[in-house]
Amino acid sequence: MSEPRRLHPIAAVSNVLKTLKDSIIPILIIVVFGNSEGKIQLFITIGIIALILISGILTWLRFTYRIEEGELRIESGLIIRKKRYIPFERIQSLDLSEGILQRPFGLVKMTIETAGSGLEAEAILTAISKNEAQQIQDILSQSKKAHIELDEQIETEQKEEQILYQIKPGELILLSSTSGGVGVVISAVFAFLSQFAEVIPYEKVFDELSVFITGGVMLISLMVFLGFVLAWLIALIGSVLKYANFTVRKVGDELVITRGLLEKKQLTIPLHRIQALRINENPVRQAIGYASVYLESAGGSLKDADSSKVMLLPIIKRNRIREKIETGLNDYQLTDMFVPAPKKALRRYILRGLFISVPVAVILLYFFSVWGLFSLVFVGLMLILSYYRYKAAGWTIIGNQLVLRSRFISKTTVYLRKNRTQSISMKETYFQKQNQLATISAKAMSGSGATGGDVVDLEVEDVLSIYKWYSYTPENTE
Amino acid sequence: MLSKPQKRISKRGLTVWKISGALHSLIPFVLAIGAIVLTFIFDWPMWIIGVALIIFALYAYLAIKVFPTVRWKRWRYEVRENEIELQHGIFIIKRTLVPMIRVQHVDTHQGPILRKYKLATVTVSTAATVHEIPALDLEEAEELRFFISNLARVAVDDV
Structure with a gap:
């Protein structure tokens, strides 16, 4: 594959459509706000569209990719010529997706991501045949194997596929x-x-x-x-x-997630890039015993938040999460045993709820008198929510993972491994100090930003013990 | 009980904070002057002048005297072999633990006032968070940067 190749012509269509989409507003402005004669506007509009068409085709003509000397080499650019050489070792993942444009022609869109690519994915091959995609993947995995020969045997042994999760119609x-x-x-x-x-x-x-x-x-x-x-x-x-068709497969030490009916998406996450695990139960789902599970992963680009916050199990019975996670992610161990927030914290949780809802209610009552009475319902709801927030607050440590549970509206449980946690803070306000309460906050990496968990108003002793657990200084960890 | 971080930041840092507090007080000062001028021009009631002056005085007192002092008293840090610990905050006291092996890089930087007083701020970045130790002695800051970046480098090999 060392000779330069072009993308499938569909890429040109995709270019044109994308630019058209981006410039639809300027075009509309010209059409709407132009003079009433209308001829000039027509010409300008036609001119712009023609330009977009031509530049789309030229961009496609200029865009070539090839594989040479262990690098993926992409050359592109209409006026400014860009050459981008990506060494295989730096490629973190190849994601394939099939859009509406690609599907009829049996094509795929390949997104190449490297570690620490900032704002956008490192490279995108908009339309290549499935065959070519397979070839690139093969070459990549072969060259990676060549580098780590020792791992090769293990890898071929483990390469067996295991379906972890498949969404049912219900x-x-x-x-x-x-x-x-x-x-x-x-x-x-x-x-x-x-x-x-x-x-x-x-x-x-x-x-x-x-x-x-x-x-x-x-x-x-x-x-x-x-x-x-x-x-x-x-x-x-x-x-x-x-x-639709949401499927999670474990292939070797990677998780492969595929989903979508019209637009098929595929996402590959190496297990070692997982930074944290998050279980989310919104009130409705919690009531019927269901939850969703998310992964936070390193890498991925800012723009594409999807790739760092990955939905692993979109909906699943609570009691089946443990089995799925423990087979899929050998590193994580689930638990239901939490140390709750102390009783004295309940008062503070309730006060915090009233703090927002009561002034709002008072203002509404003042201005709308009778109709304002409805705001009392809001106060009531906030009270109930506050109570459930208190009930949700909890923490535990099992092995080398810290588990923090809290609720904003949905109940969230975050699993953070010690070696994936970037920093831990404890916070005390004056009033918390009076009651010997404190807030714990742990941060992990997610994409190019931060994620983590906070639990408000835990017993200060508990927070200190989490703090000690995280400390690397021996006298602290005694 | 966990030992609290011990080191304080430079006493000159307090002076710098007071100066920047004074600079911040210029805004309510200008607003107060504006209010007084408008009161005279439009014959507003005189109590407006009083209120404007009181607000300005209060702001200046807090920004120049109270907050810098409390902030300075609260600020503690400690750089150990395995981790960095910080404690700070005026209303909310926050203690943070950053393991050395998570540190990605360390920077020092100075604004014009800090430079005049030979101080610098050290910024410690992990993959997810950024932490700041403000207003350190320039030499100490340089030392710290060197120390942390050395430890951080050693640790990276371990992982």
């Missing part, structure tokens, strides 16, 4: 119907409707409505209800398309 529906995406769509619909608030002459409408309303309440509630159902359905379909 779970897929459950996942989609209980995901936060539903909320996003609902609020988007509201935002969209509120745009019309200024256009619709409400007062006039209300005058007419008041006649109609006695009989119409039913109708309106029905409309609102239908709106919610519709929003929920949209989110559900989106989620189903995204997470």
Whole structure:
């Protein structure tokens, strides 16, 4: 593969579409705000589109890649010629995905990531045939093997595949119907409707409505209800398309995650790059005994948050997580035994809840009198949430891992290994000190940023013992 | 009981903080002057002048006297063979532990005021977090940087 190759022509189409998408707003501005004659705008628009077309094709023509002397060499650039040589040893992962454009032609998009690539992935081959992708992967893995001959035997022995998780249709529906995406769509619909608030002459409408309303309440509630159902359905379909066929395989010492119905995505995570494990239970899922499991991994780029915060098990029965994790990630050991926050912390949790909700309620009551009474519901909800936050707070140490559990809205349990934890802090405010309470905060690496866990208001002795456990100085760890 | 970090930062650091507190107080000073001028121009009630002056005085007192002193009193650090420990905070006291093997690099840097007083700030970066030891003696800062980067390098080989 040492001769330079071009991407499949589909890459040119993809280039053009991408630039068109990026420049749609300027084009619209020209169209909307141009003079009323319209001819000049037309010419400018056509000119821009023609330029985009030509540059898309030329970019494709200029883009070549080849494999030479243990490097992946990419040359590209329309005006400024760029040469990017990536040594194989520096390549951390090859991710394959199939977009709507690629699928009909049996092509894949290959994303090459290296350690510490900052803002964007190191290189992207937009459209290559599956054959070529396979070739590149083979060459890469062979050259890596050549470097570490000792590991070779072990690797070939372990290279057996093991399916760790495969989403079932029922779970897929459950996942989609209980995901936060539903909320996003609902609020988007509201935002969209509120745009019309200024256009619709409400007062006039209300005058007419008041006649109609006695009989119409039913109708309106029905409309609102239908709106919610519709929003929920949209989110559900989106989620189903995204997470269909979600499969996790363990291949050697890598996890390979594939998902997607229209757009197939594949993600490879070497086990040694995993920095932390996070179990998330949103209230709805918690109520029916389900949870989701995420991995935090090193590397990956800032832009592509997906690659550092990886969904490992999108939805799974709580009691089956342990088995999955312990077969998949030999390094982690799950537990249900937590040291809870002390009783005296409950008061502080409740106060914190009231601290926000009571002023809000007072203001609402003041301005809206009767309708403001609804804000009391909010106060009540905050009280309940505060109690559950208190219940969730807890920590434990098993072996060389620190486990922190807390709740904002969803209950989150973070597993941090000592050798993957970048720093640990304990915080004490004046009032915490009075009650001998403290906050623990542990940080691990995630992509090019930080992740971690915090638990507020633990017994100060407990926090100190976590602190001691983490300390590398012998007199502290006695 | 865990031994607390012992070393304090330079006494001159306190002076620098007071100076920068004074510089920060310029903003409420200008605002207070503005309020007084406007009061005279538009014949606003006189108590506005009083309030403006009190706010300015309070701000200046806190920014120049109270906060730097408390901050300086609280700041402790210790660089051990295996880890760095920091303790600081005015309202929230925060103690942080950074293992030497997690340190990726160490920097020192100086602003104009720090330079005048021959002080420097040391920044310790791990893969995920950045920690700062402010206003150290220039020599001490250089030493510390050298010390930490040496230890950090040794440790990398161990992992």
